[in-house]
Amino acid sequence: EVQLVESGGGLVQPGGSLRLSCAASGFTFSSYEMNWVRQAPGKGLEWVSYISSSGSTIYYADSVKGRFTISRDNAKNSLNLQMNSLRAEDTAVYYCARGTYSFYYWGQGTLVTVSS
Amino acid sequence: DIQMTQSPSSVSASVGDRVTITCRASQGISSWLAWYQQKPGKAPKLLIHGASSLQSGVPSRFSGSGSGTDFTLTISSLQPEDFATYYCQQADSFPRTFGQGTKVEIK
Numbered sequence: 001e002v003q004l005v006e007s008g009g010g011l012v013q014p015g016g017s018l019r020l021s022c023a024a025s026g027f028t029f030s031s032y033e034m035n036w037v038r039q040a041p042g043k044g045l046e047w048v049s050y051i052s053s054s055g056s057t058i059y060y061a062d063s064v065k066g067r068f069t070i071s072r073d074n075a076k077n078s079l080n081l082q083m084n085s086l087r088a089e090d091t092a093v094y095y096c097a098r099g100t101y102s103f104y105y106w107g108q109g110t111l112v113t114v115s116s
Numbered sequence: 117d118i119q120m121t122q123s124p125s126s127v128s129a130s131v132g133d134r135v136t137i138t139c140r141a142s143q144g145i146s147s148w149l150a151w152y153q154q155k156p157g158k159a160p161k162l163l164i165h166g167a168s169s170l171q172s173g174v175p176s177r178f179s180g181s182g183s184g185t186d187f188t189l190t191i192s193s194l195q196p197e198d199f200a201t202y203y204c205q206q207a208d209s210f211p212r213t214f215g216q217g218t219k220v221e222i223k
Contacts, residue, residue, distance in 0.1 A: 035212075044203065044214060044215075044216050044217045045152075045154075045160065045203055045205075045214040045217075046214065047205075047211055047212040047213065047214065050210060050212070059210040059211065060211075061211045062117070062211070095159055095160075100207075101148060101150070101165065101207035102150035102162055102165040102205065102207055103150075103152075103160070103162060103205075104162045104171065106159035106160060107159065108159060109159060
């Protein structure tokens with residue numbers, strides 16, 4: 001059974017940093033592209049970042065470019081999102097999602113709250 | 117970036133009704149479109165990919181159509197478990213973008 005389990009969310013002050021992780025199981029992690037998608041409270045879905053199976057190709061939304069860094073450790077079946085210079089508008093549930101074009105498998109999400 | 121615009125933003129319907137949701141892309145995306153259903157507190161669920169291909173396990177009352185810039189999601193006979201928010205997403209290019217969502221509510 002495919003499982004994606006996010007962790008690392010929490011309360012952080014504006015300007016602070018947080019590192020999210022997504023533990024993958026039930027499939028050959030190194031063969032699949034991965035993404036982060038977020039959802040602000042009461043709002044719609046926003047794609048955040050993509051990483052290819054090898055990690056060689058990466059894309060970001062303009063809203064996070066230069067502040068967030070996606071990475072993966074295929075040996076540990078782990079996807080990461082390093083978030084720096086956090087802003088109030090980054091407050092959201094962050095989901096990891098598997099897929100290149102559409103996203104069939106999603107984690108349960110981890111809540112990031114940026115507030116003083 | 118490709119902008120995705122859904123309409124309506126909400127719709128009130130009864131069990132058994134036919135519901136149609138429209139998604140328009142700001143430029144042509146061929147058939148690179150997916151539809152998701154999301155219920156409160158849950159992750160989105162993929163319903164349709166490639167504009168019209170029903171994901172395995174999704175009931176056949178859901179269907180998708182369109183290509184280029186105009187797409188539709190149709191629920192042929194609304195069931196109680198279908199009350200949710202629906203999103204379209206373009207998969208033509210990065211950044212991936214979603215529509216703003218359509219909430220299907222009980223009339």
